[in-house]
Amino acid sequence: MPDQKNKMVTTKDVAEVAKVSVSTVGRALADDPRISEQTKTRVKQVATQLGYVENLPARLMRGGRSNLIGLMLPDIRNAFYATIAEALSDCCSAKGHQLALSLANDPQTEARHIKELVSARAAGMVIVPSVHPTRESLALLKNLPHVQLLRRAASIGAASFGINDEASIHEGTRHLLELGHRRIAYVGGTEELSTGRDRVAGYRRAMREFGIGADQMIEILGPASSPEFGTQAIADLLASPDRPTAVLVSTVRITQAILEYLHERGMASPETLSVVGFGDSPEFKWWGPGLTTLRMPIEELATSCALWLFHQLEVGATTDPKYHSTVPATLIVRGSTAPCVSP
Amino acid sequence: MPDQKNKMVTTKDVAEVAKVSVSTVGRALADDPRISEQTKTRVKQVATQLGYVENLPARLMRGGRSNLIGLMLPDIRNAFYATIAEALSDCCSAKGHQLALSLANDPQTEARHIKELVSARAAGMVIVPSVHPTRESLALLKNLPHVQLLRRAASIGAASFGINDEASIHEGTRHLLELGHRRIAYVGGTEELSTGRDRVAGYRRAMREFGIGADQMIEILGPASSPEFGTQAIADLLASPDRPTAVLVSTVRITQAILEYLHERGMASPETLSVVGFGDSPEFKWWGPGLTTLRMPIEELATSCALWLFHQLEVGATTDPKYHSTVPATLIVRGSTAPCVSP
DNA sequence: ATGAAAGCGCTAACAA
DNA sequence: TTGTTAGCGCTTTCAT
Numbered sequence: 001m002p003d004q005k006n007k008m009v010t011t012k013d014v015a016e017v018a019k020v021s022v023s024t025v026g027r028a029l030a031d032d033p034r035i036s037e038q039t040k041t042r043v044k045q046v047a048t049q050l051g052y053v054e055n056l057p058a059r060l061m062r063g064g065r066s067n068l069i070g071l072m073l074p075d076i077r078n079a080f081y082a083t084i085a086e087a088l089s090d091c092c093s094a095k096g097h098q099l100a101l102s103l104a105n106d107p108q109t110e111a112r113h114i115k116e117l118v119s120a121r122a123a124g125m126v127i128v129p130s131v132h133p134t135r136e137s138l139a140l141l142k143n144l145p146h147v148q149l150l151r152r153a154a155s156i157g158a159a160s161f162g163i164n165d166e167a168s169i170h171e172g173t174r175h176l177l178e179l180g181h182r183r184i185a186y187v188g189g190t191e192e193l194s195t196g197r198d199r200v201a202g203y204r205r206a207m208r209e210f211g212i213g214a215d216q217m218i219e220i221l222g223p224a225s226s227p228e229f230g231t232q233a234i235a236d237l238l239a240s241p242d243r244p245t246a247v248l249v250s251t252v253r254i255t256q257a258i259l260e261y262l263h264e265r266g267m268a269s270p271e272t273l274s275v276v277g278f279g280d281s282p283e284f285k286w287w288g289p290g291l292t293t294l295r296m297p298i299e300e301l302a303t304s305c306a307l308w309l310f311h312q313l314e315v316g317a318t319t320d321p322k323y324h325s326t327v328p329a330t331l332i333v334r335g336s337t338a339p340c341v342s343p
Numbered sequence: 344m345p346d347q348k349n350k351m352v353t354t355k356d357v358a359e360v361a362k363v364s365v366s367t368v369g370r371a372l373a374d375d376p377r378i379s380e381q382t383k384t385r386v387k388q389v390a391t392q393l394g395y396v397e398n399l400p401a402r403l404m405r406g407g408r409s410n411l412i413g414l415m416l417p418d419i420r421n422a423f424y425a426t427i428a429e430a431l432s433d434c435c436s437a438k439g440h441q442l443a444l445s446l447a448n449d450p451q452t453e454a455r456h457i458k459e460l461v462s463a464r465a466a467g468m469v470i471v472p473s474v475h476p477t478r479e480s481l482a483l484l485k486n487l488p489h490v491q492l493l494r495r496a497a498s499i500g501a502a503s504f505g506i507n508d509e510a511s512i513h514e515g516t517r518h519l520l521e522l523g524h525r526r527i528a529y530v531g532g533t534e535e536l537s538t539g540r541d542r543v544a545g546y547r548r549a550m551r552e553f554g555i556g557a558d559q560m561i562e563i564l565g566p567a568s569s570p571e572f573g574t575q576a577i578a579d580l581l582a583s584p585d586r587p588t589a590v591l592v593s594t595v596r597i598t599q600a601i602l603e604y605l606h607e608r609g610m611a612s613p614e615t616l617s618v619v620g621f622g623d624s625p626e627f628k629w630w631g632p633g634l635t636t637l638r639m640p641i642e643e644l645a646t647s648c649a650l651w652l653f654h655q656l657e658v659g660a661t662t663d664p665k666y667h668s669t670v671p672a673t674l675i676v677r678g679s680t681a682p683c684v685s686p
Numbered sequence: 687a688t689g690a691a692a693g694c695g696c697t698a699a700c701a702a
Numbered sequence: 703t704t705g706t707t708a709g710c711g712c713t714t715t716c717a718t
Contacts, residue, residue, distance in 0.1 A: 008486065010711055021689045026713060034687060051482055056462045057409070058711035060400035061694045066463070068443075076432070077425045085419050089446040098459050100411075101444040103432040116441050119399045120409070139394055143351065256625060263629040282599060283626030286606040353695055364705050369697060379703060401695035404710045689718075694711105701706070 070125030087302035168329035169202030180340035188250030189224025230257030289335025413468030430645035511672035512545030523683035531593030532567025573600030632678025
């Protein structure tokens with residue numbers, strides 16, 4: 001553990017040793033054409049020798065923004081978000097940016113992190129917004145170029161990149177309907193979140209298209225990333241008098257919880273229940289007969305999101321294009337869904 | 344997307360509007376006891392009204408370090424590291440720190456990220472070091488309080504927190520030996536990494552203790568986080584003339600690759616092969632008969648690592664305690680290991 | 687090709 | 703209780 005009070009080497013120190021002025025040092029290190037090659041070489045040599053490292057805060061004081069890119073996620077242990085973090089980190093590295101990771105599940109924490117980023121004069125941020133960003137968050141975001149990812153808060157007037165949630169869930173539901181299922185349960189996040197709204201809408205549309213009324217729909221909505229909620233939901237479903245023949249899950253964490261529950265109770269799929277999951281992880285292949293699931297191009301999504309943000313940073317982003325991009329999911333059919341055999 | 348050129352509100356602006364001096368503003372916002380409650384309230388009100396956000400770089404220029412804590416990881420998609428990131432993020436939030444995530448697999452990228460952290464005057468960092476940190480990295484770390492996590496590079500003279508790798512793998516190997524296995528293969532990372540060295544050492548010790556000579560040991564070493572290597576390794580093992588009756592895997596990623604391989608080929612465990620995995624994820628329970636594996640208290644490890652770092656930051660860390668802490672793994676016995684029935 | 691000096695926003699020592 | 707001022711390390715005119 002090094003001594004913290006260790007004075008750092010400054011341009012002034014370098015200047016003294018190299019016997020030039022501070023401005024010459026600054027210019028030499030910035031490869032200014034006005035400085036002779038000879039001086040440049042000498043200055044750089046001295047700088048390295050002394051272990052000079054530029055003082056970013058001091059430079060930032062003269063205006064401009066730091067190379068920090070904020071990434072606000074609800075949960076890094078979710079494979080979805082980990083993939084996003086990795087893709088974004090790659091993009092940042094390529095552009096010389098530094099990633100600041102903020103994990104927030106509630107609007108207050110979110111606001112605090114945004115404030116810190118603004119305070120640090122971050123260059124921009126990628127945010128998966130919470131349900132109801134605070135007024136403060138919204139005001140702060142006015143001073144920070146940003147892009148929304150996955151979720152979309154209407155109150156935030158920025159470009160957004162997401163999954164086509166409605167169409168994805170619609171496809172999953174239709175798959176079950178075409179297999180003859182009619183008592184199909186939907187388990188997912190609440191309608192507070194844009195994603196929750198869109199997803200349940202996809203379920204409803206598919207059901208309606210097969211002539212199933214709202215009274216026949218089985219919807220269990222709760223906290224999107226709560227395994228406990230998922231466990232409770234599947235338990236309730238299986239215990240209900242007219243238990244469904246199939247279930248469609250619409251979040252990663254709930255999917256994992258349900259898979260775990262069914263496995264622990266030794267309840268075989270698709271015999272007991274046909275299951276359509278959300279997201280795709282390697283282990284979904286070896287869960288029971290293999291999980292039929294919706295795969296999303298998360299990595300590509302995060303990359304295009306980053307590219308767009310960087311582009312905005314470069315061009316200065318004076319306009320407000322309100323660009324909204326969505327990508328579709330792919331249904332991966334495995335063993336967990338089978339034709340309905342119930343009455 | 345907001346206008347980037349938007350001038351930010353400074354203390355001077357607040358001072359003008361509130362009709363006080365800049366220092367009064369600074370003190371009022373810092374809750375200095377010398378300022379009257381009345382003035383404080385007014386200044387704070389004006390600051391909020393104007394949307395004032397402190398300029399962190401400017402404050403840092405006066406010396407001291409930022410609230411940035413760097414976290415250097417090889418791979419955020421590995422559940423191990425994601426858990427660490429989350430635990431650390433929680434600790435940082437609690438202490439008002441901001442997490443800067445750096446993903447680096449090679450010494451050059453690692454060096455670049457460390458330099459950026461030093462340049463940004465980060466408060467400290469938690470690092471899972473690469474095999475051979477560059478000379479530059481080592482020099483830079485002298486100016487940045489840090490702690491090593493999981494891996495330990497001898498060249499870095501800092502406190503370290505890790506798994507007791509030798510003992511853990513020893514326990515896993517002994518479990519197989521006690522089940523009667525003798526042809527036990529070890530698949531893990533190379534001996535370049537401290538973890539790789541310790542782990543294979545645990546395997547060797549256990550084997551020796553059961554009277555098995557070095558010539559009877561089956562070791563396949565390669566890149567620790569390469570699924571491709573894992574796939575190749577298990578393929579080779581199964582194709583070999585005297586195929587082992589059991590395999591012990593010593594990294595998370597290789598474990599995942601091997602599980603996938605065996606599942607895809609429909610090779611049942613423990614009939615074909617007894618398997619002891621590394622790490623523990625929910626899905627290990629439902630892989631085939633359930634994976635016997637070594638579970639590590641990663642979250643606790645990361646937390647204690649963060650606590651230690653924060654403590655060092657607080658006390659100033661003038662001494663160099665070279666504190667090394669290791670926690671043991673727990674063997675979780677499931678269905679993938681069974682008594683040896685081969686000749 | 688190089689140097690001197692101003693100023694970025696903030697804090698703290700010194701004044702009042 | 704509040705104001706004045708110096709200076710942190712760097713870039714950027716403006717001089718030389």
